Amino acid sequence: MKLIGSDIVQVRGVIDTSIQRTLLDLSPLLDLDDLVAIGDQIVCEHDREYAPPTPAMLTLAALDAYIGSQHQRRGLKVLREAMDLVRVGADPPRETRLRLIIARSTLPNFEHDIEIRNAVRVTKIARMLSRGGWADPGNLAGRSLGGLLGWRGDFE
Incomplete structure (x- = not known):
């Protein structure tokens, strides 16, 4: 062309x-x-x-x-x-x-540029991830990401 x-x-x-x-x-x-x-x-x-x-x-x-x-x-x-x-x-x-x-999955839509303003919670999440928290099934059952964020619901 x-x-x-x-x-x-x-x-x-x-x-x-x-x-x-x-x-x-x-x-x-x-x-x-x-x-x-x-x-x-x-x-x-x-x-x-x-x-x-x-x-x-x-x-x-x-x-x-x-x-x-x-x-x-x-x-x-x-x-x-x-x-x-x-x-x-x-x-x-x-x-x-x-x-x-x-x-392409059944997960909720991904959103861009969401600011997380609570540094304490971000630090807790980062520590859990750095210790391999996602890889330990016991950790996921006992201290889910939602629990670290202070959310309440079925995932706790």
């Missing part, structure tokens, strides 16, 4: 294809999960109290519009499927892969 003007950018003096065009060109070569991970990276942005804002390379709307404007391209069908799974706020590719595993 021929490049159009918006597909070509100049970065630090080097002429290259745009981010969205590069994703389109990779779509026939990558599987669904890889395309979702790359899409997540492109639209990832954060505005947290404790860190400077991190802008997205492209907005989700801009990337969707570009992909939506393409026709009869190899890999376009799987890229459109991937765009339905792309989420703003996913940082590393492993987070995306975990989110996709959770989405």
Whole structure:
């Protein structure tokens, strides 16, 4: 497919294809999960109290519009499927892969950028994990994650 003007950018003096065009060109070569991970990276942005804002390379709307404007391209069908799974706020590719595993299971949806403000509880969880707490069935039965968080319910 021929490049159009918006597909070509100049970065630090080097002429290259745009981010969205590069994703389109990779779509026939990558599987669904890889395309979702790359899409997540492109639209990832954060505005947290404790860190400077991190802008997205492209907005989700801009990337969707570009992909939506393409026709009869190899890999376009799987890229459109991937765009339905792309989420703003996913940082590393492993987070995306975990989110996709959770989405394909019966677990509740994965949420991004949830701040945990109680440092004491976070420390207790970190200590339990560092001691291999998840690997010990007795530990899970006796002191579940919910119990450490102070939650009350069937899991205690």
